[in-house]
Amino acid sequence: MKKILVTGATGFTGTALCRALAEGGREVVAFVRPGSRTAALQDLGVECRVVDIKDPGAVAGNFSDIGLVYHIAAYRVELADRDEFRQVNVNGTRNLLDAARAAKVRRFVHCSTVGVQGAIDDPPATEEYRFSPGDHYQVSKMEGELLAMAYFHGGLPGAVVRPVGIYGPGDSRFLKLFRPISKGRFAMIGSGRVRYHMTYIDDLVAGILLCGTRKEALGEVFTIGGPRYTTIRDLVAAIARALGCPPPRWRVPFAPVYAAAVICDWLCRPFGIRPPLYPRRVEFFHKDRAFSIEKAKRLLGYRPEVDLEEGLARTAAWYRGQGML
Secondary structure, eight states, rough: OOOEEEEESSHHHHHHHHHHHHHTTEEEEEEETTTTHHHHHHHHTTTTEEOOOOOOOHTTTTTTTEEEEEEEOOOOTOOOHHHHIIIIIIHHHHHHHHHHHHHHHHHHEEOOOOOGGGGGGSSSSOOTOOOOSHHHHHHHHHHHHHHHHHHHHHHHOOEEEEOOOOEETOOOHHHHHHHHHHOOEEEEESSSSSSSEEEHHHHHHHHHHHHHGGGGGGGEEEOOOOOOOEHHHHHHHHHHHHTOOOOOEEEEEEHHHHHHHHHHHHHHHHOOOSSSSHHHHHHHTSBBOOOOOOHHHHHHHHOOOOOHHHHHHHHHHHHHTTOOO
């Protein structure tokens, strides 16, 4: 039986996916960058190959034994320009799609993002909701998704996954919320009434695997999210409960904070300095991000099992165990 390729395997989602595949007895290959930390993958029995997905020759030369592809890799750096995003998120995706088609793989699962839909005006959004990417990263992910769907409609067996708000043990992204809440230093920006949708890592991996196995997934796009969405205010309160600390009481108006973020970004960007405050982080408190997972439930039998309260408790325990809080 041919091997399973996972790109982005050293990242949070990629590592979790590799672990699930390896524990299921599958032979897994990971394309990694030079200097990547691969010890955890190698401990799982994953074969790590140094392959630059921006190099079509290198990609094609490593596909002879690949039968299934999970393309998780994505480039996401705050100060990068559009061309840098496109090199990986579009051109790299094209190289993988071309190699997969030539090798006649049995399926290609492309990982996109709900960010391609931007802020949701009338939540919850379905997969058919309009595209409205809000930055270069999201634009490049939209282009990559549309490219993948063109290949799928052209005969390559495949599906697109759009994950929602991924969190859980192993993640550091939401530490930006947990840490200030744990120290009593968190201030809500704006009303806190906007909606946000979280997805525990194990549920996301289950959804990705369904897209790689169920025939109903072919040629489709699926939003993979947690059992429910909530308001930012309720999410913050739930994190406080998971941490065993009082819920934050401070609140600051959105408009002046956002204006400060825009100015910071404008001043820092020409010098390549990471701004202490930037617009996308502040927009978290202003833009609705709530999604329907009914399509995945109906066609794939997807059933997220980890409720928000349980997932937050597990995540808080992991952060503490790692000395992050």
